Amino acid sequence: MKKCITVILAMIFLISCGSAEETDMETETEIEVSEFEQFFTQLGQQCGNAYPGELTLEPEGDDMLEGDELLVVHFRECEGDQLKLPFHIENLDGEWDRSRTWIFTKHEDGLELRHDHRKPDGSDDEVTMYGGYSVNEGTAITQEFKSVPRTEETGIFRGWRVEIEPGVRYTYGTIRGEEWSWRVDFDLSIPLEEEPPAPWGHE
Numbered sequence: 154m155k156k157c158i159t160v161i162l163a164m165i166f167l168i169s170c171g172s173a174e175e176t177d178m179e180t181e182t183e184i185e186v187s188e189f190e191q192f193f194t195q196l197g198q199q200c201g202n203a204y205p206g207e208l209t210l211e212p213e214g215d216d217m218l219e220g221d222e223l224l225v226v227h228f229r230e231c232e233g234d235q236l237k238l239p240f241h242i243e244n245l246d247g248e249w250d251r252s253r254t255w256i257f258t259k260h261e262d263g264l265e266l267r268h269d270h271r272k273p274d275g276s277d278d279e280v281t282m283y284g285g286y287s288v289n290e291g292t293a294i295t296q297e298f299k300s301v302p303r304t305e306e307t308g309i310f311r312g313w314r315v316e317i318e319p320g321v322r323y324t325y326g327t328i329r330g331e332e333w334s335w336r337v338d339f340d341l342s343i344p345l346e347e348e349p350p351a352p353w354g355h356e
């Protein structure tokens with residue numbers, strides 16, 4: 154009888170140890186999810202939705218936007234390790250500029266941001282696919298991407314900063330050093346009822 158009890162207790166001990174090891178493994182897996190991966194996941198969670206935005210900062214002399222245009226970001230294509238976010242601009246004359254698409258690619262050690270610029274006929278713009286890789290670990294909310302040519306040219310960190318707060322805002326802009334130099338903000342609280350058409354050069 155004592156021998157049976159001993160065997161039963163041993164089995165309970167082994168089962169308990171196994172459960173504890175499984176729990177430890179799950180905890181380790183959760184810890185191993187990096188900040189940039191969390192950031193990428195939060196971008197992907199917006200997929201299928203489009204949101205309105207506006208210009209919030211523009212340096213003096215920059216005439217890309219006048220400030221009253223309707224801006225729209227569309228989380229349009231989300232496949233595996235790549236996300237494509239068209240950036241639509243409704244000009245003051247009512248015509249739409251659908252030339253720009255932000256492309257985020259996830260790699261093993263960080264993220265990559267590229268700018269796909271197209272002409273109305275869908276062909277590549279003279280300047281397109283420029284961008285850079287994320288620097289440092291970043292956070293689940295903020296990632297910065299370095300422009301190597303601009304940084305080397307000025308001797309000051311130049312690149313892009315992107316922020317995502319699900320249900321609150323999506324922010325994209327350029328930075329010089331640690332400060333914003335150009336910035337647009339999109340309201341993620343309520344998606345647009347109608348999704349915009351495909352950007353130029355995309356189906």
